[in-house]
Amino acid sequence: MRSMRQGIGMAMMAAAFLGAVLPLTASPCMAADKEPYKIGAIFSVTGVGSFLGEPEKKTAEMIAADVNKNGGINGHPLELVLYDDESDTTKCNLNFKRLAKTDKVPVVIGPSRTGESLAVVGVAEDMEVPVITCASSYKIVTPIESRKWCFKVAGSESDVVGKIYDHMKSKGITKIGVMCDSTGFGASGKEELVKLAPEYGITIVADETFGPKDTDLTPQLTKIREAGPQAIVNWSIGPTQILAVKNWRSLKMDSIPMYQSHGFGNRKNLELAEGAAEGVLLALARVNVGPLLPDSQPQKPVIMAYKKAYEDLYNEPVSSFGGHAWDSMNLAIAALKAVGPDPAKIRDFVENTKGFVGQHGVFNFSPTDHGGLSKDDLEMVVVKNGDWALAQ
Amino acid sequence: MDFGAGWVQYLFSGLTTGAIYALVAIGYNIIYNVTEVINFAQGEFVMLGGLMAVFFVGTLHFPIPAAFVCAVLTVSCVGLAMDRFVLSRARNKSVLSLIIITIAVSILLKGAAMFEWGKDPYTLPPFTQGEPITIFGAALQLQALWVLGIVALVVVLLSIFFHRSMYGKAMLACADNPRAARLSGIPVRQMVLLSFLLSAGIGAAAGAVITPISLMEYDRGALLGLKGFGAAALGGLGQFFGALAAGLFLGLAESFCAGYLSSGYKDAVALLLLLMVLFFKPEGLFGSREAAKLKRF
Numbered sequence: 001m002r003s004m005r006q007g008i009g010m011a012m013m014a015a016a017f018l019g020a021v022l023p024l025t026a027s028p029c030m031a032a033d034k035e036p037y038k039i040g041a042i043f044s045v046t047g048v049g050s051f052l053g054e055p056e057k058k059t060a061e062m063i064a065a066d067v068n069k070n071g072g073i074n075g076h077p078l079e080l081v082l083y084d085d086e087s088d089t090t091k092c093n094l095n096f097k098r099l100a101k102t103d104k105v106p107v108v109i110g111p112s113r114t115g116e117s118l119a120v121v122g123v124a125e126d127m128e129v130p131v132i133t134c135a136s137s138y139k140i141v142t143p144i145e146s147r148k149w150c151f152k153v154a155g156s157e158s159d160v161v162g163k164i165y166d167h168m169k170s171k172g173i174t175k176i177g178v179m180c181d182s183t184g185f186g187a188s189g190k191e192e193l194v195k196l197a198p199e200y201g202i203t204i205v206a207d208e209t210f211g212p213k214d215t216d217l218t219p220q221l222t223k224i225r226e227a228g229p230q231a232i233v234n235w236s237i238g239p240t241q242i243l244a245v246k247n248w249r250s251l252k253m254d255s256i257p258m259y260q261s262h263g264f265g266n267r268k269n270l271e272l273a274e275g276a277a278e279g280v281l282l283a284l285a286r287v288n289v290g291p292l293l294p295d296s297q298p299q300k301p302v303i304m305a306y307k308k309a310y311e312d313l314y315n316e317p318v319s320s321f322g323g324h325a326w327d328s329m330n331l332a333i334a335a336l337k338a339v340g341p342d343p344a345k346i347r348d349f350v351e352n353t354k355g356f357v358g359q360h361g362v363f364n365f366s367p368t369d370h371g372g373l374s375k376d377d378l379e380m381v382v383v384k385n386g387d388w389a390l391a392q
Numbered sequence: 393m394d395f396g397a398g399w400v401q402y403l404f405s406g407l408t409t410g411a412i413y414a415l416v417a418i419g420y421n422i423i424y425n426v427t428e429v430i431n432f433a434q435g436e437f438v439m440l441g442g443l444m445a446v447f448f449v450g451t452l453h454f455p456i457p458a459a460f461v462c463a464v465l466t467v468s469c470v471g472l473a474m475d476r477f478v479l480s481r482a483r484n485k486s487v488l489s490l491i492i493i494t495i496a497v498s499i500l501l502k503g504a505a506m507f508e509w510g511k512d513p514y515t516l517p518p519f520t521q522g523e524p525i526t527i528f529g530a531a532l533q534l535q536a537l538w539v540l541g542i543v544a545l546v547v548v549l550l551s552i553f554f555h556r557s558m559y560g561k562a563m564l565a566c567a568d569n570p571r572a573a574r575l576s577g578i579p580v581r582q583m584v585l586l587s588f589l590l591s592a593g594i595g596a597a598a599g600a601v602i603t604p605i606s607l608m609e610y611d612r613g614a615l616l617g618l619k620g621f622g623a624a625a626l627g628g629l630g631q632f633f634g635a636l637a638a639g640l641f642l643g644l645a646e647s648f649c650a651g652y653l654s655s656g657y658k659d660a661v662a663l664l665l666l667l668m669v670l671f672f673k674p675e676g677l678f679g680s681r682e683a684a685k686l687k688r689f
Contacts, residue, residue, distance in 0.1 A: 051511070182656065209656035213615040215606035216409050218531075219650035219658075222401040239513035239607040246605075250524045251401070251531045272515050272607065 036079040037072070037336050039064075039329070040105030042095050042120075043134075044112040047087025052112040055322035056134060057082060058314055059306075060109065063329045066309070073336050081105055085116050092116035093123060100127045106341040109328040110134055112321070117152070124149045130347040132331055134324035137188075141370035151350055151370045153327040155285060155360060159375040160262050161192040163283035164233065165200035167380050167391065173231045173257075177206035177224035179217070179244065181236035186212075189235035189261055205229050212238055217247045225253055232256055237263040242272045249276040257281060262378075265320060270386055281391055283378045287323035287359035289388050293379075298357055306359060323359030331356060331363070400530035402651040403644070408536040408605070410643020411543040412438075415598035416620025417627060417635035418546065419591035425567035425630045426587040429490045433474065433498035434595055435617020436505075440467045441596025442608030443505060446514040456519055464596045470501070471592020475585050498613065505610040513609040516600070535604045542601050546594055547636055554632075563587060567630070622666045628679025638677060 041060050044053035064080040072078055081103045085092035092111050099105045100123070107130050111117050114137040121140060124131040128149060133140055136154035141147050168176065178193050180186035190207075197204055206227035208220040217240065224232055232253075234244040241264050248258055258280050265284045270277050286293060290303035306326055310318045331350055339345035351370070356363040361377025382391040416434055423431045444466050448459035474497055482493055519538045524531040554560035565573040566583045574580050598616075599608060623642050627634025642662050649661040675681050 179655075208650075209654070210650075211615070211659055213612055215412065215602060215616075216405050216647075218405040219402050219647045220655050222398050222405075222530075223651050223655070226398050239609060239612075242513065242515075242607060250533050252524070252526075268512060272513060274515065274517075 034072075034076045036077040037341050038079045038081055038103060038105040039332050039336070040096075040099035040103060040108040041080060041082040041325075041329075042085050042092055042099070042108065042110040042112075042116070043082065043325070044087040044116065045084040047085075049087035049113045049116075052134070052321045053084065053087070055319045056110065056112055056325035057084075059310065059322040059325040060329050062310060062313055063326065063333070067333060073333060076336075078333070078336075085111055087113065087116070089116050089119035093119045096120040096123050096131070097127075100129045105129070106343045107132070107332045107335065107346045109325065109332055114140065121147060121150045129343050130350060132328040132350065134321070134328055138371070144368055144370065147370060149347055151331075151365065151372070153331065153358065153360060153363070153372070154324050155262075155373045155377060156371060157189060157192045158196060159373060159378060160283045161189075161196050162200075162375040163378045163380060164259050164281075165196060165202055166375070167281065167283075168202060168231060168259075169200055171231075171257075174201060175203050175205050175229045177208070177227055177229035177232045177256075178204050179208040179210065179220050179224065179232065179234050179236075181212045181238075181240050182209055183212050183237065185237050185261075185263065186235050193233060193235065210236070210240060212236065212240060214240060214243070217243050218251060221247050221251055221253060225251070225256070229256065231259060233259045233261075235261045235263075237261075239272075242269055242277075245273045245280060246276045254279060262320075265381070267317070267387075270383060275386065277383045278385075280383045282381055283375075284381045284388070285320050285323065285360040285377065286379050287318065287326075288320050289379055289381055289390070290318075292388065292390050298362060299359070302357055303359055320360070327358035327360055327363070330358065398530075398651060400528045402647045404530055404532050404536060406644035406647030407640060408533075408539050408643070409646065410623075410640035411539050412598050412602050412616065412639075413619045413623040413642050414636045414639025415543055415546060415594055416616055417623035417639050418550065418632060419595045419598075420621060420624040421630050421632060421635050422550075422591040422594070423587050424624075426563055426584055427490070428487050429479070429494065430621070430629075431588075431591065432491065432494045432617060432621075433501060434591065434620060435613035435615070436498045436501040437467055437471060437592045437595030437613075438599035438602075438616050438620075439505060439608060439610065439613035440470060440501060441599030442516075442603035442612075443509050443514060443599075443610070444596065445600035445603060446509075446516055446608065449516055450514070456517065460519075460597070460600050463600045464593045467596030467599075468589045468593040471588040471595075472585060474592070475588035479588075480581070480584070498617070502610055502613060509610055511610060513607040514603070515607050516603045518604040519601075533605060535601070539601050539605070542597055543636075546597065547632070550632060559583075559586065619662065622662060626666055626669050626676055628676025631676065631678045634676060634678030 043056045045057050060080055064078050067078045083095040085095055099108055109132050112134050114135040117133040117135040117140050130149050132151045132153060134154055136156060138156050140152045141150055180190040206224040206229060208224060210217055210220055241260055260280055260282045262284055264282050265288050286299050287303050290307050293300045307318045335346040335349040339349050351365050351367055353365045361373045363372035365372040380391040381388045416438060419434045423429055441463050444463035445459050448454040448462045478497055479490055518535045520534045522534050524533045554564055562578045563583050565578055566580050570580055623639040624635050627638030645665060646658045646662050650658045
């Protein structure tokens with residue numbers, strides 16, 4: 001057993017090495033007489049961001065194969081030129097330059113993470129190649145004057161916070177306690193929580209911090225309880241978000257509703273919390289809760305189609321991260337279909353795209369908004385009987 | 393909420409966390425006493441203990457007591473192998489080189505755990521099912537009692553072992569003076585092996601017992617190891633009761649700091665305490681100044 005696993009490990013390492021050296025081209029050779037259309041892609045397939053890059057790569061490859069099976073884009077076969085940035089900003093930057101100069105792609109999708117994305121936005125501007133990243137930071141698309149060629153398909157944290165605050169307002173909650181981890185994720189979440197609170201008439205009565213590897217959060221929760229809030233928001237990633245729920249439950253604080261960040265939106269967290277997560281609220285993109293959506297929801301058909309195709313092909317559940325690759329890939333394909341492989345025209349096309357129905361929302365780009373999403377593209381979800389349910 | 397409940401809650405939290413620091417610190421001390429090596433892979437033993445227990449319960453469906461024992465035994469063997477196949481090959485090198493080798497082993501163990509278990513955290517069912525007990529308005533998880541119980545048991549057993557049994561006395565003799573110990577017929581090599589076996593096992597016990605409370609994943613070892621080392625240094629390297637007291641003290645300091653000062657500075661307070669002690673009483677709170685002068689580290 002173990003030696004087999006080790007064998008797989010070795011193979012993975014070898015594959016990762018090869019991945020760094022060779023581009024992973026996904027398109028099968030097609031006997032087409034038309035020149036292939038290229039889409040460049042950079043994802044963090046290995047390294048710390050691999051949980052993002054892996055489903056993104058699989059999704060992009062699946063879509064490319066599907067497009068080619070159905071006759072390509074206007075008869076042109078689609079060639080996906082995909083590089084792995086190994087979750088490394090320098091490699092990401094080099095890969096982008098290689099895509100633009102050597103592979104001469106007219107549009108790039110990815111990178112997966114904010115750090116890598118910020119490492120390529122400047123190059124994209126200089127080389128005038130449109131880039132549609134899968135990362136969420138608002139810094140990727142602001143200030144808009146110096147982000148002419150940059151777009152993002154992942155929702156902003158301010159939207160998530162806005163959605164949560166809307167829900168609190170509807171429940172008459174005005175006093176909240178906030179706890180965040182000390183990583184970049186927790187810090188930027190806290191920034192948005194503090195910044196947006198006055199706008200929604202919410203007062204933060206307790207503000208606690210913890211480390212990403214902490215083993216016990218009861219001191220933080222006890223302190224929050226003493227401040228007497230009507231709700232608690234926990235903003236962290238990794239095991240502490242489960243720890244927060246477990247401690248919250250064992251301190252018998254479940255009369256105070258707990259909101260989690262969108263980072264909690266993984267079914268695995270529900271298993272690990274072992275029932276302690278009942279009643280936890282969070283704002284999630286619709287791709288995570290496809291089957292729960294009413295049939296009248298415009299996104300439902302695309303989400304269900306993607307879910308079925310992905311789960312049939314790879315035998316693993318879809319993730320919201322793969323959804324980002326779906327959105328960026330299909331935006332790029334729509335642009336190629338409409339205007340052909342011309343970077344400037346693709347940029348203009350994406351910037352003027354309205355009502356594009358994707359996995360993470362209905363995108364409405366504009367010359368002042370290169371993100372295209374709003375808080376209305378999120379759904380408030382509650383944990384019920386060990387599964388997600390739409391919150392009232 | 394009244395002031396009292398918070399106070400008791402911080403106390404419980406601090407004692408539980410501190411007990412784990414104490415177990416890690418005791419693990420450092422056992423190896424340090426016999427070899428003068430500070431084994432920086434100690435935190436990885438804790439991580440491995442937790443993940444092994446998950447493996448025995450989750451994959452092999454062992455009952456929890458059996459899984460606990462098996463996890464401790466497996467990790468003890470890892471500790472044994474670490475000494476037998478890695479450190480003993482470099483026995484003639486300086487203590488500093490050996491310490492650097494332990495860092496390498498810790499990276500290796502962490503990487504191996506990542507390949508085996510992936511990056512996701514894992515959990516274990518609590519050893520006893522049941523609602524938390526409420527004492528003075530503060531909630532105490534039943535698993536926390538197990539943590540404290542196992543720490544107490546380890547401390548008692550170790551004291552008996554070191555003061556009553558032949559092996560324990562022989563190990564202490566190696567610590568006092570390895571050359572004299574060898575001359576009087578004590579197999580020093582075996583004692584070193586035994587020290588690695590013991591401290592890996594104690595680390596694993598700590599890991600298995602906190603996993604139901606705090607979950608466990610492949611890269612948790614480093615921070616636990618660091619805090620445990622802090623406790624060991626604070627209590628005076630090599631002092632068992634010093635390690636116990638300093639571990640609990642460190643846990644309580646963190647917990648009360650999070651409660652009454654700022655949770656953001658919690659880790660800083662622990663390290664600040666450590667720095668203060670190292671500046672003003674470098675042999676640790678419970679160490680002897682004269683003994684410290686004779687040590688190389």
